[in-house]
Amino acid sequence: MRSACAAVVGLALALSGGAAADEEGSLPPVQAEMEEADDQDATRTSEDPWEGMNRKIFAFNEGVDRWFLEPVATGWDWALPETVQRSIGNFFDHMQLPVRFANDVLQLKPRDAYETFWRAIINTTVGIGGLFDPASTWTVLKSDEDFGQTLGAWGAPPGPYLVLPLLGPSNPRDTVGLVVDRAAYVPSYFVPFYVSASAAGTNIVNARARALEDIRAEREAAFDFYTAVRSAFLQYRENRVRDRADDPAEDAEDDDLYYFEEDEIDVRL
Numbered sequence: 001m002r003s004a005c006a007a008v009v010g011l012a013l014a015l016s017g018g019a020a021a022d023e024e025g026s027l028p029p030v031q032a033e034m035e036e037a038d039d040q041d042a043t044r045t046s047e048d049p050w051e052g053m054n055r056k057i058f059a060f061n062e063g064v065d066r067w068f069l070e071p072v073a074t075g076w077d078w079a080l081p082e083t084v085q086r087s088i089g090n091f092f093d094h095m096q097l098p099v100r101f102a103n104d105v106l107q108l109k110p111r112d113a114y115e116t117f118w119r120a121i122i123n124t125t126v127g128i129g130g131l132f133d134p135a136s137t138w139t140v141l142k143s144d145e146d147f148g149q150t151l152g153a154w155g156a157p158p159g160p161y162l163v164l165p166l167l168g169p170s171n172p173r174d175t176v177g178l179v180v181d182r183a184a185y186v187p188s189y190f191v192p193f194y195v196s197a198s199a200a201g202t203n204i205v206n207a208r209a210r211a212l213e214d215i216r217a218e219r220e221a222a223f224d225f226y227t228a229v230r231s232a233f234l235q236y237r238e239n240r241v242r243d244r245a246d247d248p249a250e251d252a253e254d255d256d257l258y259y260f261e262e263d264e265i266d267v268r269l
Contacts, residue, residue: 047161048230054163058226061168065208073208080209087131088206092199094123094130099181103145107153116143144240147184148177152241161230169233 048054077085097120104113119135119142126134136142151173152158159172170178182188188196222228 047234049160050162054161055226057163057165058229061163061166062225064166069204069208070212073205073212076205077209077212080206085206085210088202089210090123090127090133091130092203092206094120094127095187097123098186099184100143100145102184103147103150103181104143106147106150107145109143109145112141112143112145115141119143146174146177147180148174148237149241151177152237158237158241161234169229171237174237 097116101113101116101120104110104116119140122135122138122140123130123133126132156173158174162170162172162175164170164175167178191199218228219225
């Protein structure tokens with residue numbers, strides 16, 4: 001869909017009788033700008049054919065976040081020191097290690113599986129049940145594999161961009177991966193629902209509190225926050241499937257844009 005700005009430029013060109021190519025055969029700057037905008041629109045359409053629906057769900061998620069989750073997370077951030085929040089985040093991240101280990105194995109990554117295994121042992125013992133992360137201090141690398149990435153490694157295409165209610169950015173492949181990873185989480189079969197629900201709420205609020213300032217800054221900086229989140233998500237997942245070496249700072253920034261998608265919104269203990 002051509003932007004209003006592009007439409008205004010088009011009207012100006014029509015009134016001026018258009019513009020021809022210059023002597024070297026290149027397009028005039030304004031016309032080139034319009035064609036570039038068209039190319040970008042075509043790209044957006046190809047990767048986000050459900051944009052109308054996605055924007056509505058995104059607006060709903062934003063409403064839930066602004067009117068409920070962000071205020072609660074702000075109070076949480078005021079009440080709990082950063083060290084406590086970090087320990088809570090470490091614990092829930094630690095609980096995901098068995099699923100990550102399984103995906104390391106499924107992707108035929110023996111070194112990653114080895115590192116994940118030892119990370120689980122070290123942080124369970126020395127890290128006191130995962131509340132602390134001595135494994136990172138000892139350079140035991142952290143695996144971040146999930147079944148969506150496993151499907152990608154097996155050659156499954158991601159499909160169109162998709163925004164899930166409450167869960168945030170995804171695509172058909174990652175949605176299937178999310179369901180499989182949830183089903184593979186063994187403790188969920190033994191922990192009562194009220195405990196799982198309480199744990200999920202704690203995890204969500206804590207993760208949101210740790211991302212308060214980053215998300216606020218991204219919202220203020222982005223001309224269209226929906227587009228910014230979509231772009232960050234697509235690039236992030238593509239990099240993860242291809243095992244590209246990314247800048248950790250950029251990864252952290254991208255994570256903040258769609259934190260709902262990752263482990264923070266788990267309904268299990």
